[in-house]
Amino acid sequence: MKKCLFFILCAATILVGREVSFSELQTSASENSHRLKLRTIDTSIEQARLESVYSALYPQLSLGYSGEYNKNLDKASSGTLSVGGTTINSGVQNKDSVALSLNYELYHFGTTLKQIEMSKKEIASKKLEVCNEETKLYLELLDHYATAKKAQSEYRYKSQMHTLRQELYSLKQRLYAAGKESRVSVGDEAIRLIDLERDIERAQMSYDENLIALTKLSYIELDLKSTQLLPLTTKPEEIHIGSFEENSQARQYKEKIEQKNAEISLNLRTQLPVLSLYSNYYLYGSDMHNAYNAFEDIKPNSWNAGLSIRWNLFEGFKYNSESARLHFERDRLNEEYALAKREFDADTQTKQQHLERLAMLTKNETEALNETHNKIIMTQRLRAQGEADAVSEVSVKLEGLERELTLQSETIQQAYEAEGLKLQHRGVEECKR
Numbered sequence: 001m002k003k004c005l006f007f008i009l010c011a012a013t014i015l016v017g018r019e020v021s022f023s024e025l026q027t028s029a030s031e032n033s034h035r036l037k038l039r040t041i042d043t044s045i046e047q048a049r050l051e052s053v054y055s056a057l058y059p060q061l062s063l064g065y066s067g068e069y070n071k072n073l074d075k076a077s078s079g080t081l082s083v084g085g086t087t088i089n090s091g092v093q094n095k096d097s098v099a100l101s102l103n104y105e106l107y108h109f110g111t112t113l114k115q116i117e118m119s120k121k122e123i124a125s126k127k128l129e130v131c132n133e134e135t136k137l138y139l140e141l142l143d144h145y146a147t148a149k150k151a152q153s154e155y156r157y158k159s160q161m162h163t164l165r166q167e168l169y170s171l172k173q174r175l176y177a178a179g180k181e182s183r184v185s186v187g188d189e190a191i192r193l194i195d196l197e198r199d200i201e202r203a204q205m206s207y208d209e210n211l212i213a214l215t216k217l218s219y220i221e222l223d224l225k226s227t228q229l230l231p232l233t234t235k236p237e238e239i240h241i242g243s244f245e246e247n248s249q250a251r252q253y254k255e256k257i258e259q260k261n262a263e264i265s266l267n268l269r270t271q272l273p274v275l276s277l278y279s280n281y282y283l284y285g286s287d288m289h290n291a292y293n294a295f296e297d298i299k300p301n302s303w304n305a306g307l308s309i310r311w312n313l314f315e316g317f318k319y320n321s322e323s324a325r326l327h328f329e330r331d332r333l334n335e336e337y338a339l340a341k342r343e344f345d346a347d348t349q350t351k352q353q354h355l356e357r358l359a360m361l362t363k364n365e366t367e368a369l370n371e372t373h374n375k376i377i378m379t380q381r382l383r384a385q386g387e388a389d390a391v392s393e394v395s396v397k398l399e400g401l402e403r404e405l406t407l408q409s410e411t412i413q414q415a416y417e418a419e420g421l422k423l424q425h426r427g428v429e430e431c432k433r
Contacts, residue, residue, distance in 0.1 A: 018223065021230040022145050022419070025218040029137055030432040032219035039133050043126040050119040056112045059104035059277075066094045069291065094294035096300075098283040106307075107275040114266040121259035128252035131431035135248070138423050141217050146416035148210035149229050150409055155203040157405040158196055161283040161398055165193045168394045175391070232415035236355045239422045241348065244341045248428045255336040260330040267326060271312065271319055279305040344424070358414040365407045372400045 030036065070093050169189045175181035208224050215222045244250050285297030291302075379396045383389070 005313060007254045015331045018226055019230055020220070021223065022142070022232055024349065025141055025145065025220060026138055027432075028220050029141060029218045030134060033134075033137055033217070034422050035133055036130060036135060039126070039130040043090060043123060043130065045117065046123045046126050050116070050123060053115050053119050056105070056115065059102055062101045064099045064101065064394070067291070067295070070095065089257070093288055094291040095286045096291075096298055097285070098293045098298060100281040102277075102279040104277045105274060106277050109269040111169060111266055111270045114262050114269060118262045118266065121255050121262065124155075124291065125252050125255040125259065125407065128248050128255065128428065131248040131253060131428055134431055135423055135426060137217065139420065141214065142416065142419055142423065144210040144213040144217070146215065146232070146412055149231070149412045150205055151203045151207035151210065152229060153408045154405060154410065155200060155207060157401050157408070158200050158203060161401045161405075162193070162196050162200060164394050164398050164401070165189070165196055168391065169193055171391050171394065193345060193365065221350055232412070234415060234418040234422050235413075236359070236418045236421075239418060240354075240425060241421075242425050242427070244344045247261070247344065247425070248431065249340055249344070250337070253333060257330060257333050257337065260326065260333060264323070264326045264330065267319065267324050273309050273311040276308045276310070278303075278308060279303070326375050331427050348421065350422065351424070354417045355414060355421070358410055362410050362414060365403065365410060368405045369400070369407055372396070372403050376400055 046309045072093075159256075169186070172181050172186045172189050176183060211222050211224055211227060234280075281303040282301045283298050284301035285294050285299060287294035287297055376396050379393050385391050
């Protein structure tokens, strides 16, 4: 009797308390998820990297200073000597120079623009990755939410069934004492009662585990004893079934493929000549004896300007191997896109079939439950007239609870499949981040 009261109190505790909806958990998860924040930071990193790529469109201006002391060890020589690529000024001990240099890449067949295009594609891809990660987070939330709802429902109905089983066990014990029931029948009822208590404990454990998982994912503290999960409200007829091409995953693949095409084009353009402009303005000062005087002697000395062309004619077959790698990477992305599309379409078809079958099962189970309710009413009337015993009445009530539990589980599963299909076909504009 104490166990019976305990289960009833626990069931009542679950039934009353804070009500939480799936949409509330979604909103909180989107706002607080570290996974989504990491993906958002990745997007910001790529945006900052794009700014550095833009810098290649501007000329490079640098200022250099050098102060040098030169000690001539060869007393017989003086003046300037040139040895290979090194110039030795042996006539002056203290020298200072300032150089202002300008370099500007005039033309390189659009390599910088291709780099900018690649960076923009990467940013677009990262933004879509945030959307994909959000969808994965919602699907994970949905799995735990539906499982918790089923466990909650199972706990509630099986707690009621436990009360009836306890009553049925007591009735059979009295009938056994009166010689109207076998010991085997009483023993079977005791085993059913133990199995039911085990199922109730398992349902409670499953509910607690999934509620803890929901707390972790949503960042909302859900009390294990007072939280009431509201039903999922998505209807199959409300779902927009779009093509894979409309999905954020497909759009991300397209951005990656276009980015790889730009990278292949960039690799080709790097093999073409580079036309650059350069200019230098020199200031020079020197003194035979004093370094400070050499610094004060700095004055304009010379300037130059010119054009240069650089063309890499041979780099040890580097271009060929790099080009082959990039083409293979693009082929891989195309295959991944085709695989993702096939899995998306198959998953959509499977979910639609599940919804159709669940709708039929729910309809049949509802009709069976109605018949069971009629059967309960009829049994109660027969009991009142003395034509049915208490065992029959309790057994029919147990049958009704089992059917209600089955119908509730199928209803939850139908709503779960509908919500999952809706999330699978959510558009990029529906992403909250």
